[in-house]
Amino acid sequence: MNQLGTGISIIGCGSAAPATSLDNQALTHIVETSDEWIASRTGIRERRVASPQESLAQLATEASKNALEMAKIEPQELDLIILATSSADDLFGSAGLIQAKLGATRAVAFDMTAACSGFVFGLVTASQFIRTGTYRNILLIGADILSRWVDWKDRRTCILFGDGAGAVVLQASEKDNLLGFELRSDGAGYHNLQLAYQPQPYEIIPGVDVSQGGYNRITMNGQEIYRFAVKKVPEVIEKALFRANLTSDQIDWLIMHQANQRILDAVAQRMKIEPEKVISNLAHHGNTSAASIPLALDQAVREGKIKAGDVIATAGFGAGLSWGAAIFEWG
Ligand code: UT7
Secondary structure, three states: OOOOOOEEEEEEEEEEOOOOEEEHHHHOOOOOOOHHHHHHHHOOOEEEOOOOOOOHHHHHHHHHHHHHHHHOOOHHHOOEEEEEOOOOOOOOOOHHHHHHHHOOOOOEEEEEOOHHHHHHHHHHHHHHHHHOOOOOEEEEEEEEEHHHOOOOOOOOOOOOEOEEEEEEEEEEEOOOOEEEEEEEEOHHHHHHEEOOEEOOEEEEEOOEEEEOOEEOOOEEOHHHHHHHHHHHHHHHHHHHHHHHOOOHHHOOEEEEOOOOHHHHHHHHHHOOOOHHHEOOOHHHHOEOHHHHHHHHHHHHHHOOOOOOOOEEEEEEEEOOOEEEEEEEEEO
């Protein structure tokens, strides 16, 4: 029991995905692949893709409204909005626009980037503001539109990603439901997964050059990322469990970043977590980057799978390289 009211409860969730679905069969028209290959190697059967008219801010706002409704919180009660994303509509950030769209007039809003670990890193970041007694009500959004940045001619990556948004509302409470966490980075593996800026020299005046380039498409060493995930994710969940004073058999649900069904299965197997406890929406959404964990959480809560009091282990991993886990009690 936390007498100061600086414990953390996660009291609402919401999600949104674009209406357009692209199934594996459709991808066979643009790259040499098959439904059989994609489904057996990744578990993915279809993914949602945003149209040029759909913005990240729109998707994120829809997810946020659903989360606020479940939490029974008015937008004006929010103190802080954190948008975890790698594909903001605007490099200066999209959180401010979401704040305006929601009418969350009291809230300060900012973006943060930690690729597919963004939601877990955001959860821990948000919780620090509550722990210190600074803020009471926080909206955390994970949203990405990676279809904008995928190389649709590269069969090793274009089959993986989908677009979406998920959000949760965190609130200060007496009981602390964020039981433990662990975050890690290793920039030595940075080159294995990138959405990198490509410099293009531009001479402003003779002798003064700047760069006026653009961003490249996503590049990935899939095998390296696979090995990294299967090795590091169980370690980081174990560490977070240790901090929570729990063991893996006390977890009700495992919600990992949805990257590949084989990664979910391998991590669960290593940790001796029963397959029924592993939440997966990969078949229908693919890898939605920062959105994947809150999207899967929201679907499982609304399906009635996850109930108040359930202990959830969540883990994100990806570019950076970055990875992290958090253990929390739902509701
Ligand atoms: O959010 C960040 C996270 N990203 C990830 O978690 C990705 C982690 N990595 C993976 O999920 C897997 O490495 C992939 C799904 C990307 C690839 O699966 P894999 O079992 O590691 O395949 P591979 O890269 O070893 O490729 C095996 C073969 C190759 O052919 P050869 O060289 O053996 O003739 C590839 O060229 O499969 C080929 N291949 C494909 N074939 C049909 C690669 N992509 C495809 C494809 N369709 N889409």
